[in-house]
Amino acid sequence: MSDKLQFVQTLFPMIAVIVSVAIGGWVLTTWLRVKNGYPLDGAWGQAIYPQKNEELVERIKLISQENAQLRAELGSVKDRLANVERIVTDGAHALDREIESLRLTKN
Numbered sequence: 001m002s003d004k005l006q007f008v009q010t011l012f013p014m015i016a017v018i019v020s021v022a023i024g025g026w027v028l029t030t031w032l033r034v035k036n037g038y039p040l041d042g043a044w045g046q047a048i049y050p051q052k053n054e055e056l057v058e059r060i061k062l063i064s065q066e067n068a069q070l071r072a073e074l075g076s077v078k079d080r081l082a083n084v085e086r087i088v089t090d091g092a093h094a095l096d097r098e099i100e101s102l103r104l105t106k107n
Helices: 002-034 052-090 092-106
Strands: none
Touching: none
């Protein structure tokens, strides 16, 4: 009987440390979620307090509009870059011909 008791007495501090670390980790992650505005999860992963306020919806709209503007600007930059690449990689003779043809069409 004393062997079992001694085994439990040596094992109990390790179990207590593991349980304490697990609970401390759970408390820390829950605090970080609340602090940063993430919804809390239930036992099956469902949101307990889903946050959807008007300010958040407005921010999403503004970010979506900005995203569309940036995509359009990126498209124009890609077109300009393609023209610059064509000019740089094109032979000097072909570039001279294009410039001369443009001069002739103006006159």
